[in-house]
Amino acid sequence: MQALIAERRDDDPAAIFEWASVHDFLGREAEAIPLYRRALELGLDPVRNSQAQIQLASSLRNVGETTEAVRILEGMEPDATVGDAHEAFLALALFDAGRPGDALRVALKALGKTLPVYRGAINHYADAIVDSK
Structure with missing residues (x-):
């Protein structure tokens, strides 16, 4: 993969994203994070943009940066990809x-979207959950 990435421009966001994904897959999240950020800064196509945001947030979570991971994920909307x-x-x-x-x-609200019969009940119960903080 490194040889393929080397064939691309240094500022090719798709190549940088793919290289970040390789690092992520290998469990090298700390190395993937700046690559994901760079790819997003350079501007990714819509398909890779959503994936990069999720993968960046997941990597951040895995290295203990949960606050930033939550911030990124809460700002996302569902999309076709x-x-x-x-x-x-x-x-x-x-x-x-x-x-x-x-x-x-x-998690319950996400599951509720898939339930044709009990969606209302699950959403009601989910809304009633009080965090213990």
């Missing part, structure tokens, strides 16, 4: 941030 995946990663980040009630609420 990743759907509501940001909500699953947000639930994980909230849990790691010591906000288990918020994490459960987000």
Whole structure:
């Protein structure tokens, strides 16, 4: 992959994103983070942009930067590429941030969208969860 990336310009956001993804996949999140940030700064196409935001937030969570991970994920909207995946990663980040009630609420609301019969009940119960903080 490194050889393929070397064939691209140094400021090619897609190449930088793919290189970040390689680092991430190998468990080298700390090295992936600045690459994701650079790719996002340079401007990614819509498909990679959503993925880069989620993967950046996931890497931040994995290195203990849960506050920034939550901020990124809370600012995302569902889209055709990743759907509501940001909500699953947000639930994980909230849990790691010591906000288990918020994490459960987000997870239940995401699940509720898929329930044809009990959506209303699940949303009601999710809204009633009080975080223990």
